[in-house]
Amino acid sequence: MPEPGYLALALGVAVAITVSLRALPFLLKKPIEGSALLADLGRWMPLGAIGILAVYCVARIDFAAAAHGVPQVAAIAATAAVHLWRRNALLSIITGTAVCVALSLVLG
Amino acid sequence: MSATLAPTAPETRSGLVQAASEVGVIWLGLFALGAGFGVLVTSHGLPWWLAPVISASMFAGSVEFLLIGMFATATPVATIAVTTFLVNSRHLFYGLTFPLHRVRGRLARAYSVFALCDEAYAILTTKDPDALSSSRITWTQFGLHASWAGGALAGGLLGGLIPDLPGLDFILTALFVVLAIDAYRDRPDRVTLGLAALAAAVALLVAPGSMLLVAMAVFTVTLLIRHHRSRHA
Numbered sequence: 001m002p003e004p005g006y007l008a009l010a011l012g013v014a015v016a017i018t019v020s021l022r023a024l025p026f027l028l029k030k031p032i033e034g035s036a037l038l039a040d041l042g043r044w045m046p047l048g049a050i051g052i053l054a055v056y057c058v059a060r061i062d063f064a065a066a067a068h069g070v071p072q073v074a075a076i077a078a079t080a081a082v083h084l085w086r087r088n089a090l091l092s093i094i095t096g097t098a099v100c101v102a103l104s105l106v107l108g
Numbered sequence: 109m110s111a112t113l114a115p116t117a118p119e120t121r122s123g124l125v126q127a128a129s130e131v132g133v134i135w136l137g138l139f140a141l142g143a144g145f146g147v148l149v150t151s152h153g154l155p156w157w158l159a160p161v162i163s164a165s166m167f168a169g170s171v172e173f174l175l176i177g178m179f180a181t182a183t184p185v186a187t188i189a190v191t192t193f194l195v196n197s198r199h200l201f202y203g204l205t206f207p208l209h210r211v212r213g214r215l216a217r218a219y220s221v222f223a224l225c226d227e228a229y230a231i232l233t234t235k236d237p238d239a240l241s242s243s244r245i246t247w248t249q250f251g252l253h254a255s256w257a258g259g260a261l262a263g264g265l266l267g268g269l270i271p272d273l274p275g276l277d278f279i280l281t282a283l284f285v286v287l288a289i290d291a292y293r294d295r296p297d298r299v300t301l302g303l304a305a306l307a308a309a310v311a312l313l314v315a316p317g318s319m320l321l322v323a324m325a326v327f328t329v330t331l332l333i334r335h336h337r338s339r340h341a
């Protein structure tokens with residue numbers, strides 16, 4: 001096991017950087033608080049950022065694995081279909097995850 | 109902490125109930141993923157307590173998985189700093205539009221900034237800010253945080269006793285798919301979706317290893333241009 005002093009320093013640095021990155025935009029945006037720019041970003045950014053996070057999840061699927069990404073792709077289709085049909089986030093997430101787990105067990 | 113996180117009893121209860129009914133299943137999912145992280149920590153020969161300590165103090169899932177391997181091999185702190193910076197730089201964009209103005213109390217606001225992970229951003233920015241109470245925001249975040257750290261504690265202590273269910277990590281993909289559909293239905297903005305898709309494609313081509321950071325940066329630049337053009341049109 002590495003030295004406790006090293007672990008404390010390494011973790012402390014990683015935490016400080018993470019917290020700074022989260023706090024910085026709140027300080028940086030102070031001068032443009034209430035501006036048309038911030039209003040536009042507030043209107044546009046969430047949808048795009050969540051879309052990017054969704055694409056990221058798809059891009060991380062390992063198509064070379066034993067199941068060739070079939071469980072994940074089928075589960076995304078199931079999640080979207082159930083959500084468009086019933087509009088119930090909980091139901092959509094549980095259905096999609098169940099599909100992914102079941103297919104991973106069968107095909108994995 | 110309790111004084112600012114819990115302004116009044118009734119509001120707190122409804123904030124907790126709202127958060128739990130909305131994202132309780134995500135809390136369960138994060139607990140399971142946290143347990144996986146805890147198992148990974150001990151399998152690297154690191155002490156079990158390090159799993160909850162890291163998860164509680166940092167609360168940034170993806171980089172934690174990377175750091176464990178680096179901690180175990182005593183990688184230089186400078187390398188750890190650069191890795192953390194690169195992986196977490198995407199957070200620079202979240203604060204611009206996160207509804208922090210809805211959070212009451214200095215301590216609660218500080219906590220809300222500290223616990224601003226991808227999931228918290230995605231869940232809370234897709235709601236009408238005026239409908240979000242302070243306690244609903246902080247409970248949503250605290251639930252994510254406590255589940256992740258609690259899972260890490262369980263995984264660290266129980267190790268291999270926890271069955272590994274393949275495909276369970278899909279729960280976060282499902283969350284983002286659902287939130288993307290909701291956000292689009294709320295505001296069917298094809299231009300935004302197109303720009304985000306373009307930014308994601310560029311990032312995957314240019315820097316697949318730092319996809320999130322590059323995509324968020326490119327997307328933000330396209331929004332700045334869009335804002336500028338709409339003002340001068």
